[in-house]
Amino acid sequence: MSHSLEWSRAYAHRLTAGDGERFSSRQEELAAQLARELASGQLPFLNMPYREKLLHDLPPLISRLKQFKHMLLLGIGGSALGARAIQRAFAPGQDGPNHAGPWLWIADNVCAKTFEALLGKLSPAETAVVCISKSGGTIETLAQYFLAREWLGKAMGERWKEHMIIVTDREKGYLREEVGRFDLSSLEVPDFLGGRYSALSAVGMLPAAFLGIDWQALLDGALDVARPLIRDPAGLGRHPSFSLACWARALEERQYSQLIFFCYIPSWAAYGLWFAQLWAESLGKEGKGTMPVPAVGVTDQHSVNQMFLDGPRDKGCLFLTGRSQPKCCGFGQDLPDKWSWLAGKPFSNLLEAEALGTRMALAANAVPIVHIDMDDDGPRAAGALMMLLEAATVFTGWLLDINPLDQPAVELGKRLANARLGAGGYPEENAALSAFLAVPRQEQTF
Ligand code: PA5
Secondary structure, eight states, rough: OOOOEOOOSOOOTTTOOHHHHHHTTHHHHHHHHHHHHHHHTTOOOHHTEEEEEEEEHHHHHHHTTTTTTTEEEOOOOGGTTTHHHHHHHHHHGGTTTOOSSEEEEESSSHHHHHHHHHHHSSGGGGEEEEEEESSSSSHHHHHHHHHHHHHHHHHHGGGGGGGGGEEEEESOOOHHHHHHTOEEEEEOOOTTTGGGGOSSSSHHHHHHHHOOOOOHHHHHHHHHHHHHHHHHGGGGGSSSHHHHHHHHHHHHHTOHHHHHHHHOGGGTTTHHHHHHHHHHHHOOOTOOOEEEEEEEEEGGGGGGHHHHHHHOEEEEEEEEEESSSOSSSOOSSOOOOGGGTTTTOTTTHHHHHHHHHHHHHHHHHOOOOEEEEEEEOOOOHHHHHHHHHHHHHHHHHHTTTTTTTTOGGHHHHHHHHHHHEEEEESSHHHHHHHHHHHHHOOOOOO
């Protein structure tokens, strides 16, 4: 069996098959772009030219890291969300009772309280700190790096260096300089591999391997999906990622402004946040794009689903299910009469039945749906899904005539924050800050 996309309810309501076909007619042009960008090395998430080196470099590092009970990951955005999704899906033990390690702690915010609590409770001697930043200059990550470096140094002296691993650009950036300065262990984030496309590189694979997850299977699954595109870019039109892109582009054209990612594989719930960043940061440009809305079945049936069903008719849905649900926790025969129809059935039947019910209700309420049905919920399947969604995101960007690999709009806020913190070289931002703060406040207290 293989994973599948089910299209019978994708072109529905005000979205017609003709809408998708208009965009699929651009397949030759996009196939040529794909061939060009693969040849020039600009799509490393797809053909993974770094894979051999990673297979060579990662295992010895992991053998060394096995001495640590804890890994503290410092990173944000694409440097953190993939690792979190992979940990929650494939090493969930640390989030439940009686876990004996290893543990992965992801610090992807600048919450002083949380960070202080982490450093206060972790033992430096038992902790490897992994600092991940493609640019090597992200203020949130660097700030945590400086604090963690000091924390390790106070406890370990010069041996702090043995506890610090850097994952960053091969040549550029402040963190790469730190590697040279202190002779720190490091792994590379390959050229042209932006944060949100980097989960299947050292960025996500180092924490995955530390947790004992089958990280090679994640890569294999991704390559299963990418291989047809790499071998035959001209066949782009037949690839499911391109079909998804045409559908998503057609949705946007027809004023569906939101794309629900409804995940009915509960252990994969954190993939919703990973997908949201991938989709939003890649496609929200020049007034274009659709807003990703991550939701988790069945939990969100009792939360945001009412809005999906009967709010504005502006939503499409990627509906994710898995075929292999565990048959554990069956109901016994001793149930009250009112519930006797559950007797002898596995608990997991609820998930299947509720997923079907919700999918039908969405379809009945004017939501175009692509149903992604995974044959299983193992790492290889997750790698396949990640690659499918990354490729679909890039092709949607090309159909929108924007660059899905950059994120220019987010720079302004970063520059203003740096200026606010007193960094030099921001005269315009300093002036803008003064002007903004000079506007008289109109306060209402509560
Ligand atoms: O996807 C992206 O490019 C961003 O979300 C980055 O991952 C994020 O800004 C962190 O950047 P860096 O890895 O350079 O620290």
